[in-house]
Amino acid sequence: MPTIRVHDTDIHYLHTPGRPSENPAPTLVCIHGLGTDSLASFYLTLAAPLAAAGVDMLFYDLRGHGNSGRPSSGYQVGDFVADLEGLLSELDVRPPVHLIGNSFGGTVAFGFAAAHPDKVASLVSIESEPPTEQWALRVGEVLENSKHELSRAETYQLISLQFGDHHARLSRQAYRRLAETSMVEEIPSGPMLDLTDLSRITVPVLNIVGSDGFQSDDPYLLEGVLPDCQTVVIQDQDHSVLVEAHRQVRDLLLDWVFSHHPVAAAPGAQA
Amino acid sequence: MTVDDSRTSEVLGEVNDMINKITRKYGSPPVQVTMDTFFHSELELESIDLVTLGVMLAERYGDDVSMAEFLADKDLDDVIALRVGEVVDYVVSCLDVPTTVD
Numbered sequence: 001m002p003t004i005r006v007h008d009t010d011i012h013y014l015h016t017p018g019r020p021s022e023n024p025a026p027t028l029v030c031i032h033g034l035g036t037d038s039l040a041s042f043y044l045t046l047a048a049p050l051a052a053a054g055v056d057m058l059f060y061d062l063r064g065h066g067n068s069g070r071p072s073s074g075y076q077v078g079d080f081v082a083d084l085e086g087l088l089s090e091l092d093v094r095p096p097v098h099l100i101g102n103s104f105g106g107t108v109a110f111g112f113a114a115a116h117p118d119k120v121a122s123l124v125s126i127e128s129e130p131p132t133e134q135w136a137l138r139v140g141e142v143l144e145n146s147k148h149e150l151s152r153a154e155t156y157q158l159i160s161l162q163f164g165d166h167h168a169r170l171s172r173q174a175y176r177r178l179a180e181t182s183m184v185e186e187i188p189s190g191p192m193l194d195l196t197d198l199s200r201i202t203v204p205v206l207n208i209v210g211s212d213g214f215q216s217d218d219p220y221l222l223e224g225v226l227p228d229c230q231t232v233v234i235q236d237q238d239h240s241v242l243v244e245a246h247r248q249v250r251d252l253l254l255d256w257v258f259s260h261h262p263v264a265a266a267p268g269a270q271a
Numbered sequence: 272m273t274v275d276d277s278r279t280s281e282v283l284g285e286v287n288d289m290i291n292k293i294t295r296k297y298g299s300p301p302v303q304v305t306m307d308t309f310f311h312s313e314l315e316l317e318s319i320d321l322v323t324l325g326v327m328l329a330e331r332y333g334d335d336v337s338m339a340e341f342l343a344d345k346d347l348d349d350v351i352a353l354r355v356g357e358v359v360d361y362v363v364s365c366l367d368v369p370t371t372v373d
Contacts, residue, residue: 001323014322040318044350047339066319166311166351243347
C-alpha cells in the first residue's frame with residue numbers, strides 16, 4: 001500500500017502510469033470527497049477505462065480519509081491544497097496536471113488552481129463548487145448538522161432501515177472522522193476565494209452536476225463567475241453522480257482529456 | 272478434484288490470507304472466508320479495502336489481475352453485494368491454467 005509523507009501526514013496514493021509517449025498528456029489527478037469517501041470511488045470506476053486509453057492517473061486519499069493518516073487538526077481547505085502540492089512535488093509529477101474533484105475534492109481542486117495556476121492544465125468539477133464564503137456557510141451547517149445527527153443512536157437505526165446496514169456502517173465511520181478531528185470547525189474556516197480570485201482561474205473547467213444534485217437551483221452558476229467554464233447536467237442524478245452514473249462521467253472525462261491533448265489520443269485509444 | 276477446482280481452492284486460500292491482513296488492521300479476529308462470503312455485509316470491508324486487496328492481488332499474481340478492471344463496469348449495488356467467490360473466479364480466469372496437476 002504506497003504512502004508518502006507530506007506535511008507530517010502519510011498520504012496513501014495509487015499511480016496508474018499512462019502510455020509512454022514523447023509528448024505525454026498531463027497526469028490526471030483525482031480528488032475524492034468528504035466523510036465516507038476515499039480514492040476508491042474514483043479508482044474503482046475510472047482507473048481501468050482511462051488507463052486502457054493511455055491516460056496517466058494519480059489517485060490519493062485526502063488527509064483524514066481512506067488509508068491516509070488522520071491528524072487531529074489541519075483541515076482548512078488550504079491544508080488540503082498544500083497536501084496536493086506536496087504530493088505532486090514528492091512524486092515528481094510533471095505539471096501541469098488535469099484535476100478532477102468530486103464534491104469537496106472539487107473544492108480543493110479550485111483552491112489549488114487559484115493558488116498554483118501554472119500547475120493546472122484543466123479542472124473537472126463533479127457536484128462541487130469553489131471555496132467561497134457562501135460555500136463555507138453552507139458546508140459549515142451541513143457538517144455541524146451531520147456531527148449532531150450522527151451522535152444519536154436513532155440516526156443509525158433510521159439509516160439502516162432506509163438505506164441498509166452498509167450505509168449505517170459507513171455513517172459510523174464518518175462520525176468517527178468528524179468526532180476525532182477538527183474537520184467540522186476547520187473546513188469552513190480559513191481564507192476563501194472571492195469573485196476576483198475566481199475570475200483569475202482561467203484554466204478550462206468542466207462542471208458536471210446531477211439534475212437533482214447540490215446545484216439543482218442553478219446548475220449554470222459557475223459559468224457566470226469563471227472565465228472558461230462549461231456545464232454538463234446529468235439527468236435524474238443527485239449528488240452521487242460519480243458512482244451512480246460512472247459510465248457517463250467516464251465518457252465525459254475521456255472526451256475532455258483528449259480534446260485538451262489531442263496528441264495523446266492514439267489510434268483506438270477510446271475503444 | 273479437477274484442475275480448476277484445485278486452482279480455485281489455491282487462490283481462495285491466498286485471498287483468505289490477504290483479507291485477514293486487511294481485517295487485522297481493524298483489530299478484527301481471524302476469519303475463514305468461503306466463496307460465498309460477502310465482502311461488505313459479512314466481513315464489513317469497504318471499497319477502500321477492495322482497493323487494498325486489489326493491490327495485494329496484483330503484487331501476487333501480476334498486473335493482469337486488476338481489481339479496477341474487474342469492478343469498472345459494475346454498478347454500486349453489485350459492488351456492495353460482492354462475494355469473495357466472484358473475485359476468486361476472476362483471478363483464476365486471469366491465470367494460465369496448467370494442463371496437469373502434480
